[in-house]
Amino acid sequence: xxxLTNKYRYIFVGGKGGVGKTTNSCSLxxxxxxxxxxKILLISTDPAHNVSDAFGQQFSSDIQPVNNVPNxxxxxxxxxxxxxxxxxxxxxxxxxxxxxxxxxxxxxVSSFPGIDEIMNFMVVMKLAMNxxxxxxVFDTAPTGHxxxxxxxxxxxxxxxxxxxxxxxxxxxMMQMMGPMMGVEMGDMDGTFNTVKxxxxxxxxxxxxxxxxxxxxxxxxxxxxxxxxxxxxxxxxHLARINxxxxxxxxxQVLNVGSKCSCQLCKARSNMQKKYIxxxxxxxxxxxxxxxxxxxxxxxxxxxxxxxxxxxxNGVKFEK
Ligand SMILES: Nc1ncnc2c1ncn2[C@@H]1O[C@H](COP(=O)(O)OP(=O)(O)OP(=O)(O)O)[C@@H](O)[C@H]1O
Ligand SMILES: [Mg+2]
Ligand SMILES: [Zn+2]
Numbered sequence: 001x002x003x004l005t006n007k008y009r010y011i012f013v014g015g016k017g018g019v020g021k022t023t024n025s026c027s028l029x030x031x032x033x034x035x036x037x038x039k040i041l042l043i044s045t046d047p048a049h050n051v052s053d054a055f056g057q058q059f060s061s062d063i064q065p066v067n068n069v070p071n072x073x074x075x076x077x078x079x080x081x082x083x084x085x086x087x088x089x090x091x092x093x094x095x096x097x098x099x100x101x102x103x104x105x106x107x108x109v110s111s112f113p114g115i116d117e118i119m120n121f122m123v124v125m126k127l128a129m130n131x132x133x134x135x136x137v138f139d140t141a142p143t144g145h146x147x148x149x150x151x152x153x154x155x156x157x158x159x160x161x162x163x164x165x166x167x168x169x170x171x172x173m174m175q176m177m178g179p180m181m182g183v184e185m186g187d188m189d190g191t192f193n194t195v196k197x198x199x200x201x202x203x204x205x206x207x208x209x210x211x212x213x214x215x216x217x218x219x220x221x222x223x224x225x226x227x228x229x230x231x232x233x234x235x236x237h238l239a240r241i242n243x244x245x246x247x248x249x250x251x252q253v254l255n256v257g258s259k260c261s262c263q264l265c266k267a268r269s270n271m272q273k274k275y276i277x278x279x280x281x282x283x284x285x286x287x288x289x290x291x292x293x294x295x296x297x298x299x300x301x302x303x304x305x306x307x308x309x310x311x312x313n314g315v316k317f318e319k
């Protein structure tokens with residue numbers, strides 16, 4: 001399976017709400033961790049974190065080792081983290097205000113992310129860019145949120161470039177006027193160096209995300225109309241923003257075969273088969289992985305390990 005052999009640096013796992021993103025991303029992370037002597041990091045970018053629920057262990061915005069899974073670490077990005085308590089480009093409230101103003105100006109002209117969203121992204125990216133981790137697996141929020149998340153490096157570069165441009169214009173004047181107005185130039189230079197650093201970080205993030213040797217996006221779906229429709233939207237969007245996608249997991253596939261001949265199983269199974277066939281035609285150059293609908297939900301590291309084994313080794317489906 002190329003998700004294992006390719007040694008990706010970043011693997012995003014995404015799709016519609018409730019299809020199994022968390023189950024699959026956690027299972028994949030457990031598999032990767034069992035095959036490395038290095039470290040794997042699992043990051044949840046979904047504000048409604050469920051990585052904690054999946055493992056039955058409370059994670060936070062600080063990186064923590066996952067119990068019973070050597071080499072695996074997890075972190076849940078904190079969406080409520082405000083500009084004031086994250087490492088920010090502006091130590092001084094005057095500059096925070098300026099950042100907010102510029103970002104809200106940009107927000108007016110497009111669907112520009114808010115400054116808090118950008119700063120949150122920067123916090124996550126600082127973790128993700130840490131080369132200590134062999135692979136970073138992202139458990140993402142449902143599609144719309146994630147499409148937006150992936151646009152942030154580009155958007156943030158625009159914001160930081162604008163601020164940088166403004167700074168270049170006002171700096172000579174501030175050098176003259178600043179001391180008279182009681183502004184320490186040292187503080188300001190520090191602030192704008194941070195802007196430059198953030199700009200560089202975003203450019204590096206974008207470069208890595210757009211490199212198919214380093215980053216891939218795994219779409220998870222279920223064999224139903226709405227989910228297929230959303231998968232196609234996601235696949236097209238990823239192509240537009242240059243993010244590789246070559247694997248689709250079709251989750252919750254009924255595998256009853258001869259085990260049950262009731263009307264419900266027969267009807268649902270036939271419906272699923274119809275959609276799976278459509279997918280096989282539409283995505284013939286993708287790796288499609290079918291995962292069975294299990295009798296039980298998947299909870300705790302033992303379940304996730306078992307689910308991951310099926311993900312990696314494949315499952316035989318009855319006709
Ligand atoms: N193949 C499966 N068989 C049985 N149960 C499954 C399967 N896949 C996922 N589940 C269960 O379905 C529920 C939803 O799965 P999961 O949390 O992984 O979805 P999600 O896409 O992350 O949802 P959300 O959009 O809310 O984050 C969980 O209780 C999970 O244990
Ligand atoms: Mg989830
Ligand atoms: Zn049945």
